[in-house]
Amino acid sequence: MKTTDVQNQRIAQMTFSSVYPHYVIKVENKGRTKQELHEVIEWLTGFSNKTLNQLIEEKVTFEKFFERASLNPNAKLITGVICGYRVEEIDNPLTQKVRYLDKLVDELAKGRKMEKVLRS
Incomplete structure (x- = not known):
């Protein structure tokens, strides 16, 4: 799915x-x-x-946050709609990673079992 440059920025x-x-x-x-x-x-x-708390204290942007991250290879298994977009169809890599995180938090809050949230 196409996101705008303004949204991505x-x-x-x-x-x-x-x-x-x-x-x-x-x-x-x-x-x-x-x-x-x-x-x-x-x-x-x-x-x-520890690293997460340091990043919070540093007030890093999502851009820096995901530059420093080692994305789980199974992240591509995260699918579904968040904020009106299908996460697997988002064309901007950074926006997709942020929406992956949003989707996981959403699933956790909705009571999904942890093994399902973590795609294991």
Whole structure:
């Protein structure tokens, strides 16, 4: 799916630390834990809790966040609609990675079993 350059730039320059608290609230309001959220983020990016906290403190943009990440090879198994877009059809690689993360957080909040969220 085609995203606009303006959308892609906006996402690239957004800081991870500005979105992270919303992820935490979303999953905790649905009975999941911050630790489960970190497990999902680590699965996708390879970031340990320590590294994740450093990135939050540094206020890195999503662009820098995913430049430093080691994307899980099974990330391509993440499919479905998030924010009106099919994640597997997003043509901008960075926007697709951000939407992968959004999709995983959404699945976690909806109560999916962790092994399904982590595509194992």
